[in-house]
Every structure is written in structure tokens, then in C-alpha cells.
Amino acid sequence: MRRSSEETKSEILAAARERFAADGYERATIRAIAADAGIDPAMVMRYFGSKERLFAAACAFDLRLPDVRAVPRDGVGAALARHFLDRWEADETLTILLRTGVTNPAAAERMREVHASQLVPVAVAVAGDAAQAQVRAGLAATQVLGMALCRYVLKFPPISAMSRDEAVRWIAPTLQRYLTGDA
Numbered sequence: 001m002r003r004s005s006e007e008t009k010s011e012i013l014a015a016a017r018e019r020f021a022a023d024g025y026e027r028a029t030i031r032a033i034a035a036d037a038g039i040d041p042a043m044v045m046r047y048f049g050s051k052e053r054l055f056a057a058a059c060a061f062d063l064r065l066p067d068v069r070a071v072p073r074d075g076v077g078a079a080l081a082r083h084f085l086d087r088w089e090a091d092e093t094l095t096i097l098l099r100t101g102v103t104n105p106a107a108a109e110r111m112r113e114v115h116a117s118q119l120v121p122v123a124v125a126v127a128g129d130a131a132q133a134q135v136r137a138g139l140a141a142t143q144v145l146g147m148a149l150c151r152y153v154l155k156f157p158p159i160s161a162m163s164r165d166e167a168v169r170w171i172a173p174t175l176q177r178y179l180t181g182d183a
Contacts, residue, residue, distance in 0.1 A: 008047070012043070012044055015033050016028070020096045030054070061114055064083075074176070077173060080122070080179075082164070084147075088148050095152055123140065147159070147167065
């Protein structure tokens, strides 16, 4: 059965996400990704050119952050906590980035790009202080990434066993303080 170019590309990206999540960037190979997608490794190279470009495409990610200007100021922390838990649970791309970002410069750069282009504008919208937005967004990221690492990657029993509502109750006040509180 022949696949369209877009179907092939989509299957390669799906296989790459799974392989990068399972093996990490360093151990994932073009050959293994191609085998997972049921194609020749040359096709992966044809579509993406290199492992680095495949990784970048597989980890393209939109946080789809809510418009915080539509959220009551005192509810921003809870809204973002719920949103981030939804995103972590719905898409393995963030897990891939978290796992590989620690050891791979390309993954770390991708995480910094997501932070700068998507989270910093939220901090500006909430805090209204562009000068502090970088710091506020960075502190919010420490909370969200720390929760994700412990809940979804390391699977610490007390954290991974929490209900979503419990997790929101714990992290929302910290996010709220980081984004709207006094420095």
C-alpha cells in the first residue's frame, strides 16, 4: 500500500517522537526510527536531512497557552497549572524535550525557544512588567518542569499518584506568586 508524502512524513514523526521518548536523543537512531515507521532509512533522510532536523521537527511544540487576560488575575496560577497538566498528559513531545533537554544541546535550545516565545509573553500579560517577565516566566518554568519531571518522567509515587485536582492545588499558588506576586 502506497502512502502519500504527508502520511509518510507523519508516520516518521510519530515514530521519532516515540523513539526519542523511549531512548533519548543520543541513543535513538535513524535506522530504528525508520524501522518503527516501516520505511527505509533513506526516506527519513530524504524528508528530514539529518537526525538533528528530524528531532527539531518531532519536537516542534505549541503550548497552546490560554489567553490569561481572559482569566481573573487571582486565578491565573490555577488556570496555568491545569493547562500544563493537560498538555503534559496529552502529548509526549514535552516529555521528550524534558528527558533530552538535560543532556542534549539541541533539545535544551528547543526548550529555551518554547520558553522565550510562549511563556514569557504570558508573564508580560499577567505581570504587566516586561522587565521582570523573563524572571517570572523562568520561575514559573521551574515549578512546571519540576512537577513534570517528578510526575511524568521519574514517576515519584506521591507525585505521580496525586489526582489532577491535588496537583493543581499544590502548584497553583506557587505559579500565582511567581507570576503576580511581589518580587
